[in-house]
Amino acid sequence: MSSESHTCTVEELVASGILAPPLDGNHGAIHPKASDFVPSGIPFIMASDMHDGRVDTTNCAFISQKQASSLRKGFSKSGDVLLSHKATIGRTALVGDMGYPYLVLTPQVTYYRVLKPTLLNNRFLKYYFDSQPFQETLAAWAGSGSTRAYLGITAQRKLPITLPPISTQKAIAETVGALDDRIALLRETNATLEAIAQALFKSWFVDFDPVHAKQLGRIPEGAVQGSTSAAQGRMPLAALDEATAALFPDSFEESVLGLVPRGWRAAPIGDVVEIVGGGTPDTKEPSFWEPAEHCWTTPKDLSGIHSPILLSTDRKLSTKGLAKVSSGLLPTGTLLMSSRAPIGYLAIAQVPLAINQGYIAILPASELPPLFMLYWCRQNMDNIKGRANGSTFMEISKKAFRPIPAVVPNSKVIKAFVDVVGALFERLVENEKQAQTLATLRDTLLPRLISGQLRLPEAEAMLETV
Incomplete structure (x- = not known):
């Protein structure tokens, strides 16, 4: 050669x-x-x-x-x-x-x-x-x-x-591979953070572990053992501190969902969350899309995400186009769930955005906040999908979603959960932002390295800045 x-x-x-x-x-x-x-x-x-x-x-x-x-x-x-x-x-x-x-x-x-x-x-x-x-x-x-x-x-x-020559091939593979390895580590960490949050949700709100423990006179478990340990996956659940343990009852009572912790209640999910749908302005009308000012999402935006967060959207609407979406611009922190083709993509929006008709969106002002509902939806996805119908493709409508029964904890327990999991989620968001920055740099460097437009020393210098 x-x-x-x-x-x-x-x-x-x-x-x-x-x-x-x-x-x-x-x-x-x-x-x-x-x-x-x-x-x-x-x-x-x-x-x-x-x-x-x-x-x-x-x-x-x-x-x-x-x-x-x-x-x-x-x-x-x-x-x-x-x-x-x-x-x-x-x-x-x-x-x-x-x-x-x-x-x-x-x-x-x-x-x-x-x-x-x-x-x-x-x-x-x-x-x-x-x-x-x-x-x-x-x-x-x-x-x-x-x-x-x-x-x-x-x-x-x-x-x-x-x-290029084999020495150059190896150097390019090593340089780009180092970026890939950093991205993989960030996303592995995020997978661990998500698993811990889901385990905590299940412990508190599905298995009712703290209530069972108090009923038996034991110290309740179900606390995340520090952010560093949590991120590394070591012993994620430990004994609850006294103040948090005091928020849980020590007995159960009957409900339409069976036994639930005393003082909690069962309610249709539509009674405790505010949900909206969206729409698609006429794609043949340029004035609805230019100038591109407001993020507008379809479930396709969630198909390739690695963590349940949406940082940006593929398309944007003009102010004129936004006026054609009845639900308008939804706030940062809104939970998005794809309602068709397929059902069940989940993400919390990190930017204000409008949505198309392929979503059920849960707004931040709900009694059960989006961070709680993210893990509730995951835990109940089989039930959600079981209520879908359709001839061309399966869809869960807002009308079918609202009656799904849910256990509603008292507000102090919900706040305690959001406080704990919110700290993990903030780390997850920052990790994913960093991963996307690294991925963008990788995708920018790769063709220039292969074509010879960028020399390896220059690429290595760029890597030192991130």
């Missing part, structure tokens, strides 16, 4: 033995179906299992070892670079160390396997696939935006790849 970058095709890299022939999953009759899935076995990886450049087997489907052995292709192993090429176009992942002999891919995912790591760095290849020029090429060739967006293996072999 020359000392300068050069462009070749996937096919040429295969012919030179640098790449193995790229392969996707099995098509036709032998393609595993939902009825073939088993509780454990060999992971069956779809594009939806590829997150943040990694393969997530937490919620993936599995097929049996026997069925996997009967397949012809699509066996991916550690070190492979994955690329989605059907419907969901351009999602990537680097297969890391795993506790399985291999992964089986669906026909919508292709693996790229480096055979000569002295000439091609697999992490660089993954980042090259992530770069904007490549993504734009891939989308154009696949007909992105179409319901049938697809780029088969034969066409993928014609894709261009620009390769």
Whole structure:
């Protein structure tokens, strides 16, 4: 290879033995179906299992070892670079160390396997696939935006790849990878913070642990053991302090929901929260959208978020367009829940915004505040979805949502919960803001590094400022 970058095709890299022939999953009759899935076995990886450049087997489907052995292709192993090429176009992942002999891919995912790591760095290849020029090429060739967006293996072999010298590849992979590692750490921390908050909600408001403990004469548990410990996930729940424990009763009483803590009550959720819907101004009327002044959200804005917060929106309305949305501009702190296609995306708005008709929004002035309701909705999502209906797609209407029964604690307990979880949530928001800043920097640096417009020392200097 020359000392300068050069462009070749996937096919040429295969012919030179640098790449193995790229392969996707099995098509036709032998393609595993939902009825073939088993509780454990060999992971069956779809594009939806590829997150943040990694393969997530937490919620993936599995097929049996026997069925996997009967397949012809699509066996991916550690070190492979994955690329989605059907419907969901351009999602990537680097297969890391795993506790399985291999992964089986669906026909919508292709693996790229480096055979000569002295000439091609697999992490660089993954980042090259992530770069904007490549993504734009891939989308154009696949007909992105179409319901049938697809780029088969034969066409993928014609894709261009620009390769700098291997030393440069490694340096780019290391530089960009350092950003990815920082982003991953922030989001892992946020996942821990969310898990702690959900565990606290369940302890206080589902299992009623403090009440049961007081009933038995024990010291109630259910406190977060300090923000640092909480963020690291160490012993998140400890004994309640005396003042907080005093807020809980020591007995239960009957309600329409069964036994609830004495002094608490059962009520339709619509009686204790203020909810609104939204709308979409005429998209063919430019004056509703320009100048772009006010954030306006659709559930699509929540589809790729990593934490339950919305920092910005893809589209904005003009003041004239905002007037066409009956609920107007909702305040910061509003809880958003997608009510259709799909039901159940959740986020608390960090900016004032208007919403479209695909949401149920819960306003901050409610008796049960949005932070409480975030975890209530998660805890009760099966019930919420069970009340949905629709012929084209399932939808939970405001009318169907309002009657859902809820246990309503006394106001002092609610405030105590919001005080504790609010501190965790503030950290979560700051972590996600930092993660998005780093992701923006990564996406800015990547194409410039690959093209040679930006030298590595300059990139490293930029990294020192964040």
